[in-house]
Amino acid sequence: MSSNELKSLMETVRTKPELLEELRSLLQDPDAVRHWAGERGHNLTPEDIAELQKCDQELSEDELDKVAGGDDAWPPPPPPPNP
Numbered sequence: 001m002s003s004n005e006l007k008s009l010m011e012t013v014r015t016k017p018e019l020l021e022e023l024r025s026l027l028q029d030p031d032a033v034r035h036w037a038g039e040r041g042h043n044l045t046p047e048d049i050a051e052l053q054k055c056d057q058e059l060s061e062d063e064l065d066k067v068a069g070g071d072d073a074w075p076p077p078p079p080p081p082n083p
Contacts, residue, residue, distance in 0.1 A: 006048040009037055027053050 026032040030049045
C-alpha cells in the first residue's frame with residue numbers, strides 16, 4: 001500500500017508533467033529518487049521507491065493486448081455492409 005508521502009508526491013506530479021519526466025529519468029537510481037523527492041518535501045521510503053519503479057515498468061506485448069482488448073475486443077466490429 002502506498003504511503004501518504006508517495007500519494008502526496010504523485011498528486012504533485014499529476015499537476016506538473018515536467019516533474020513526472022524528471023522522476024521517471026531517475027527511477028533506476030533509488031538514492032537519486034530519494035534525494036529528488038526530498039528536495040520537493042517528500043520523504044520516500046525504500047518501499048515507496050520500489051512501488052514507483054514497479055509502476056513504471058513497460059507492459060509486455062501480451063499485457064498490451066489484454067489492456068487494448070486483443071482479439072476479444074468489445075464491442076465487436078460492425079458486420080460488413082450488404083452489397
